[in-house]
Amino acid sequence: MIKVENLRKRYGASTVVDDVTMTVERGRFAVIVGTSGSGKSTLLRMINRLVEPDAGRVLIDGKDTRDEPAHLLRRRIGYAIQGHGLFPHRTVAENIATVPHLLGWSEARIRPRIEELLHAFQLDPAGYAHKFPHQLSGGQQQRVGVARALAAEPAVLLMDEPFGALDPIIRGKAQDDLLAIQRRFGTTIVLVTHDMDEAFRLGDRVAVMSHGRMLQYDRPAALLTRPADPLVARMTGIADRALRLLSLTGAGELATPGAADGPEIPAAASLRDALSELLWRGASAGRVMREDGTVQGQLTIAAIIAHGKPA
Amino acid sequence: MSLRPANLLRAATLALLAGFLLWPQRFAPLFAPLTQYGAPPIYDQGDLLQLTLAHLATVCIAAVASTLVAVGLGIFVTRPSGAEFLPLSRALVNVGQTFPPVAVLAVAVPMVGFGEKPTLIALFAYGLLPIFENTMVGLQTCNRELLEAASGMGMSARQRLLGVELPIAMPLILEGVRLSLVINIGTATIGSTVAAKGLGEVIIAGLLSNNTAFILQGGLVTGLMAVLLYDAVGMLERRICKSAHPA
Numbered sequence: 001m002i003k004v005e006n007l008r009k010r011y012g013a014s015t016v017v018d019d020v021t022m023t024v025e026r027g028r029f030a031v032i033v034g035t036s037g038s039g040k041s042t043l044l045r046m047i048n049r050l051v052e053p054d055a056g057r058v059l060i061d062g063k064d065t066r067d068e069p070a071h072l073l074r075r076r077i078g079y080a081i082q083g084h085g086l087f088p089h090r091t092v093a094e095n096i097a098t099v100p101h102l103l104g105w106s107e108a109r110i111r112p113r114i115e116e117l118l119h120a121f122q123l124d125p126a127g128y129a130h131k132f133p134h135q136l137s138g139g140q141q142q143r144v145g146v147a148r149a150l151a152a153e154p155a156v157l158l159m160d161e162p163f164g165a166l167d168p169i170i171r172g173k174a175q176d177d178l179l180a181i182q183r184r185f186g187t188t189i190v191l192v193t194h195d196m197d198e199a200f201r202l203g204d205r206v207a208v209m210s211h212g213r214m215l216q217y218d219r220p221a222a223l224l225t226r227p228a229d230p231l232v233a234r235m236t237g238i239a240d241r242a243l244r245l246l247s248l249t250g251a252g253e254l255a256t257p258g259a260a261d262g263p264e265i266p267a268a269a270s271l272r273d274a275l276s277e278l279l280w281r282g283a284s285a286g287r288v289m290r291e292d293g294t295v296q297g298q299l300t301i302a303a304i305i306a307h308g309k310p311a
Numbered sequence: 312m313s314l315r316p317a318n319l320l321r322a323a324t325l326a327l328l329a330g331f332l333l334w335p336q337r338f339a340p341l342f343a344p345l346t347q348y349g350a351p352p353i354y355d356q357g358d359l360l361q362l363t364l365a366h367l368a369t370v371c372i373a374a375v376a377s378t379l380v381a382v383g384l385g386i387f388v389t390r391p392s393g394a395e396f397l398p399l400s401r402a403l404v405n406v407g408q409t410f411p412p413v414a415v416l417a418v419a420v421p422m423v424g425f426g427e428k429p430t431l432i433a434l435f436a437y438g439l440l441p442i443f444e445n446t447m448v449g450l451q452t453c454n455r456e457l458l459e460a461a462s463g464m465g466m467s468a469r470q471r472l473l474g475v476e477l478p479i480a481m482p483l484i485l486e487g488v489r490l491s492l493v494i495n496i497g498t499a500t501i502g503s504t505v506a507a508k509g510l511g512e513v514i515i516a517g518l519l520s521n522n523t524a525f526i527l528q529g530g531l532v533t534g535l536m537a538v539l540l541y542d543a544v545g546m547l548e549r550r551i552c553k554s555a556h557p558a
């Protein structure tokens with residue numbers, strides 16, 4: 001669990017992070033979103049002490065982060081940044097082994113860990129372990145960057161616009177992979193982005209920042225239905241907020257059991273995608289299909305519409 | 312090593328130099344047309360091989376000293392604690408390069424006497440600049456993202472320097488060493504004016520006795536050594552840095 005308490009950072013006359021408090025429960029995914037220059041990176045970097053705060057403190061699992069030397073703290077916290085920051089003179093395997101080496105793991109422990117991670121990120125160890133970063137595609141480099149951040153099994157992973165350099169299709173895939181990885185390893189993640197869609201897609205909780213202040217830190221749906229500040233409503237999008245709300249719920253959650261007909265809708269699809277599909281087919285209802293191919297139930301446009309307004 | 316043209320040329324140059332140094336008299340017919348009144352066509356006032364080795368040794372000792380000092384200084388002024396010494400160090404090193412080596416000799420002889428010492432001092436000062444500048448540029452241009460990643464993963468300042476910054480700056484540093492070496496192979500010939508053992512002796516003997524063959528022999532051996540050394544450091548550089556630089 002990460003507890004950020006009244007953190008503040010000044011550069012010269014400007015307060016870049018202004019009295020920010022937030023808690024990320026163990027195993028949760030928090031996203032910090034805001035415009036460029038709003039202080040997101042500075043806030044994130046105060047968690048692993050790449051930046052030392054002027055006031056306030058950070059607790060990880062109840063321990064003040066200032067209780068140990070900064071570089072030792074950082075070895076326990078994964079850190080991945082935009083453009084991956086892979087070492088060009090080291091192979092993929094050596095890059096991933098960076099923190100385990102710093103921690104003095106034995107080769108016998110490091111090797112299987114590298115293989116496990118490469119498999120988890122869909123990179124065949126035989127083909128990729130001994131490649132150099134410049135021999136990989138942008139998407140592969142980014143995956144190795146995240147694998148490296150996770151190498152020493154950190155309980156906490158900090159990510160600063162990790163997908164910023166990827167094109168939209170690869171980015172979508174990278175986001176899905178990250179969610180799968182998080183579920184698999186149970187990592188607590190804090191991710192910084194300026195992309196609201198990314199924030200809504202990834203975050204259990206989303207923090208909206210502007211000019212160093214945290215305007216609201218809440219579940220994504222609550223940001224839409226109960227914005228704490230007009231700026232939050234503007235930043236999360238007023239014109240398409242109903243659709244955004246629909247995108248937060250899966251079709252499976254709204255399906256009513258029983259007889260069903262109409263076009264097939266995967267249970268994992270969002271209500272937004274389900275609505276789009278029904279509109280496209282000119283149907284007023286569809287069949288929600290489980291992943292194993294069985295029918296879960298009926299989903300009507302009326303039910304979706306009812307879900308698209310704030311409770 | 313494959314038999315590519317570059318390797319053949321390399322081997323031929325080395326063979327030529329070695330052949331001349333080991334059996335100089337065999338080359339006498341080649342140089343004879345350059346001499347007059349029956350003067351010796353091949354340098355005969357000392358052993359060419361020994362002079363060459365002494366020359367090489369002087370240059371290498373000076374290069375090791377220049378490299379240690381220049382790289383050390385380059386590292387120091389690119390650390391936060393040394394940043395304020397950057398302009399001063401730059402100025403000093405530049406003086407070392409612009410001050411003519413002959414003048415350094417003139418200043419050094421009264422202090423340390425004749426022989427190898429003043430030559431070493433002159434070569435050391437003259438060789439600092441290329442290595443220092445390249446070390447600094449190499450360290451300064453190290454991608455910020457990379458440094459942040461290194462710190463973010465928990466490397467100490469020292470681990471970051473040794474594990475990331477220096478390896479990435481290495482090609483440029485070696486390039487500086489290479490440049491410095493080649494310049495000094497030539498410059499070292501002036502050491503003979505203050506009685507240091509070296510190929511300058513051959514050239515000076517030629518000048519004094521008006522023997523063009525001697526002058527040419529001193530110049531050629533020096534030149535071939537410079538070419539071979541330049542090539543050797545280049546090979547080392549490519550071997551060390553193969554991975555860091557996309558082919």
Ligand SMILES: Nc1ncnc2c1ncn2[C@@H]1O[C@H](COP(=O)(O)OP(=O)(O)O)[C@@H](O)[C@H]1O
Pocket residue numbers: 011016034035036037038039040041042043
């Ligand atoms: N080391 C620094 N020195 C001075 N100003 C800084 C420094 N780091 C960040 N800033 C300033 O702080 C503000 C917030 O920066 P940052 O946290 O990087 O924002 P974001 O990640 O949201 O784009 C910016 O105006 C930036 O220029």
Ligand SMILES: [Mg+2]
Pocket residue numbers: 040041042160
């Ligand atoms: Mg940023």
